[in-house]
Amino acid sequence: MHPETARALAERWAALPEHVRTPAQTLGRHAVGCEGTHGVFPKCNLTCTPCYHSADANKVRVDGAHTVREVGRQMAYLRERRGPYAHAQLIGGEVSLLAPDDHAAALQVMRDAGRSPMSMTHGDFDPDYLRALVTGPDGALRFDRVSFAAHVDSLMRGRRGAVRPRSEAELNPFRARFVQMFRDLRAETGLRFYLAHNMTVTPANVGQVAETVREVVGMGYSMMSFQPAAHIGDERRWKESYTAVDADAVWAELEKGLGQRIAHEGVEFGDPRCNRLAFGFLAGGRWTPFVDPDSAADRAARDRFFAHWGGLAFSATPPVLLLLKVARVLRHHPGDAVVAVRWAARLVRRAGGVRHLVRAGRAGTLGLMTFEVHSFMDAADVGPAWELMQQGVEADDPRIRATQERLAACTYSMAHPETGQLVPACAQHSVLDPAENAGLRRLLPLTPV
Numbered sequence: 116m117h118p119e120t121a122r123a124l125a126e127r128w129a130a131l132p133e134h135v136r137t138p139a140q141t142l143g144r145h146a147v148g149c150e151g152t153h154g155v156f157p158k159c160n161l162t163c164t165p166c167y168h169s170a171d172a173n174k175v176r177v178d179g180a181h182t183v184r185e186v187g188r189q190m191a192y193l194r195e196r197r198g199p200y201a202h203a204q205l206i207g208g209e210v211s212l213l214a215p216d217d218h219a220a221a222l223q224v225m226r227d228a229g230r231s232p233m234s235m236t237h238g239d240f241d242p243d244y245l246r247a248l249v250t251g252p253d254g255a256l257r258f259d260r261v262s263f264a265a266h267v268d269s270l271m272r273g274r275r276g277a278v279r280p281r282s283e284a285e286l287n288p289f290r291a292r293f294v295q296m297f298r299d300l301r302a303e304t305g306l307r308f309y310l311a312h313n314m315t316v317t318p319a320n321v322g323q324v325a326e327t328v329r330e331v332v333g334m335g336y337s338m339m340s341f342q343p344a345a346h347i348g349d350e351r352r353w354k355e356s357y358t359a360v361d362a363d364a365v366w367a368e369l370e371k372g373l374g375q376r377i378a379h380e381g382v383e384f385g386d387p388r389c390n391r392l393a394f395g396f397l398a399g400g401r402w403t404p405f406v407d408p409d410s411a412a413d414r415a416a417r418d419r420f421f422a423h424w425g426g427l428a429f430s431a432t433p434p435v436l437l438l439l440k441v442a443r444v445l446r447h448h449p450g451d452a453v454v455a456v457r458w459a460a461r462l463v464r465r466a467g468g469v470r471h472l473v474r475a476g477r478a479g480t481l482g483l484m485t486f487e488v489h490s491f492m493d494a495a496d497v498g499p500a501w502e503l504m505q506q507g508v509e510a511d512d513p514r515i516r517a518t519q520e521r522l523a524a525c526t527y528s529m530a531h532p533e534t535g536q537l538v539p540a541c542a543q544h545s546v547l548d549p550a551e552n553a554g555l556r557r558l559l560p561l562t563p564v
């Protein structure tokens with residue numbers, strides 16, 4: 116394990132509230148948590164209801180030099196605090212409003228800091244933009260692999276060709292077109308990619324989640340993420356009460372859409388009230404979890420993984436070095452090889468057997484698929500909870516105390532090198548964004564003076 120990873124994981128575990136230190140907990144064992152940028156390109160050219168950005172976001176100019184400089188500062192701080200490897204989102208407005216070269220420079224700065232970047236977009240950009248982003252002036256690829264999360268749902272207004280969508284189904288061609296853009300470029304240049312599909316869920320569209328899952332799950336995304344709406348960000352964009360839709364309601368729709376249980380209890384990521392994650396893969400339309408929470412053998416294998424392998428950054432380590440590291444761990448824990456083989460055998464059986472997997476592979480229907488529900492919290496709760504946390508005070512009000520517990524186990528942090536803080540995204544959007552955007556309005560006015 117990289118010593119800085121070991122330190123960051125140990126710090127993360129030590130700071131976690133007791134109630135999330137479960138055997139299934141990934142934070143502090145295998146992951147330090149996800150990271151996101153803030154205040155680097157607040158503007159967006161679509162309107163969503165709700166929108167988590169502050170009311171001032173569209174009064175700030177997109178400025179590539181500012182973006183790259185601030186992303187660099189934030190990533191350097193995350194590298195220092197969270198160790199040499201983490202997933203980080205390039206987020207804070209609409210990323211495709213950045214010029215392709217500025218977008219590429221921001222991704223490079225993130226990679227240089229050991230981050231695995233993901234660009235968060237509404238997906239309404241053209242293939243030419245993607246090509247200009249991933250290829251340099253000589254036409255060669257500047258990145259071997261890119262990650263994008265496309266936020267597409269019927270609560271968004273202004274998408275070209277679907278300015279006011281009346282249903283989720285109306286957006287399916289746009290969802291498919293987004294994946295196709297990457298496939299076409301892969302065929303031409305060899306570019307590898309990871310795509311996630313994000314969808315905000317409110318009472319207005321929760322009844323369409325099952326159908327959307329059925330349509331989107333085979334399109335080529337590797338993750339489907341749902342965000343039950345919260346009262347956070349721009350108040351003018353709160354069109355209805357969002358309290359009626361929670362993680363359970365969304366998960367029930369997800370399972371209805373797939374016609375099967377989606378078992379998520381085997382692995383936890385932070386507080387289950389914030390995150391519900393199911394890691395697994397699809398084969399021939401059927402999803403299989405990597406850890407079956409009902410299997411004692413799977414749970415034991417997971418525990419061994421966290422204990423002996425948790426600190427290895429599998430996807431971030433060069434292949435030869437990774438092989439050496441694997442050999443070294445096996446030398447200390449030779450029994451793990453047998454456990455791994457038995458786990459793999461159970462996994463293949465659960466997924467329908469070798470023949471089914473081979474058939475699915477040949478038909479192009481075999482692939483990783485993670486399902487996620489991430490439930491942001493209302494600003495009215497986060498504001499007082501965060502303020503008390505700054506004073507080191509535990510709230511008396513049970514609702515605010517629950518909010519503090521979730522903030523303490525946050526999996527999605529934003530860096531503030533100027534104050535030496537890592538701030539949960541909920542607190543960033545609820546408390547810090549308005550003042551930050553007011554400052555950015557002065558720094559980057561729409562009309563330079």
Ligand code: SF4
Pocket residue numbers: 385389390489490491492521522524525526527539540541542
């Ligand atoms: S505290 Fe907020 S940003 Fe952090 S994991 Fe929970 S819902 Fe997400």
